[in-house]
Amino acid sequence: QKEVEQDPGPLSVPEGAIVSLNCTYSNSAFQYFMWYRQYSRKGPELLMYTYSSGNKEDGRFTAQVDKSSKYISLFIRDSQPSDSATYLCAYKDTGRRALTFGSGTRLQVQP
Amino acid sequence: EPEVTQTPSHQVTQMGQEVILRCVPISNHLYFYWYRQILGQKVEFLVSFYNNEISEKSEIFDDQFSVERPDGSNFTLKIRSTKLEDSAMYFCASSVVAGDNEQFFGPGTRLTVL
Numbered sequence: 001q002k003e004v005e006q007d008p009g010p011l012s013v014p015e016g017a018i019v020s021l022n023c024t025y026s027n028s029a030f031q032y033f034m035w036y037r038q039y040s041r042k043g044p045e046l047l048m049y050t051y052s053s054g055n056k057e058d059g060r061f062t063a064q065v066d067k068s069s070k071y072i073s074l075f076i077r078d079s080q081p082s083d084s085a086t087y088l089c090a091y092k093d094t095g096r097r098a099l100t101f102g103s104g105t106r107l108q109v110q111p
Numbered sequence: 112e113p114e115v116t117q118t119p120s121h122q123v124t125q126m127g128q129e130v131i132l133r134c135v136p137i138s139n140h141l142y143f144y145w146y147r148q149i150l151g152q153k154v155e156f157l158v159s160f161y162n163n164e165i166s167e168k169s170e171i172f173d174d175q176f177s178v179e180r181p182d183g184s185n186f187t188l189k190i191r192s193t194k195l196e197d198s199a200m201y202f203c204a205s206s207v208v209a210g211d212n213e214q215f216f217g218p219g220t221r222l223t224v225l
Contacts, residue, residue: 032212043115043202043216044154051212088154092212097144097159097167099214103152 003027006089006102015111019076023089023102026070033065035074036088038104044088047074079109113137115217117203123223124193132188132220134203143186144204144214145178147171154202160186193224 036044086104145157
């Protein structure tokens, strides 16, 4: 079973829409979850990280962790064409350095 | 805003040759990492480095790979004898402290092995 799974997309939405991006994970011991944005042929850019369960908000972005269902989500409000990128979820185990990434969801925001 | 930088942006080499990829982490960061991303695949962890030692490495990071911090600013990844399957984007990252969940990535070096 894959540790972190994402729908590869592409997910196409009109400008201004609310976007929901999701990951499922397999190990209930996972504690730290991150969302990165990656533009084509660029490095991953950290958007947010969350610890355990709950919500975290930063501007137009909200990250949510539901440990009971092993589900992590990123919501983007008022989406812009500049949000068009691949969104990677990742986790890090306590005491480890390595991030483990999902395969990413490609988002296209149409003007 | 401080950022991780990497050179070169693109490196082409012949199979069997040695390559050195260079990174300048964010200046007050103490933990350094290398990841790679084969085209169309996931970003994969290679190695983490702290206090002039490898603190963690993956199965990918075998004897043909090595890392070094040759001076106070640079962090390098050496591949001794490149193989075709080493062709990938290589990303350097850095973080401030141990257990820090905020790893900041550089723009990457695209390595092409012919």
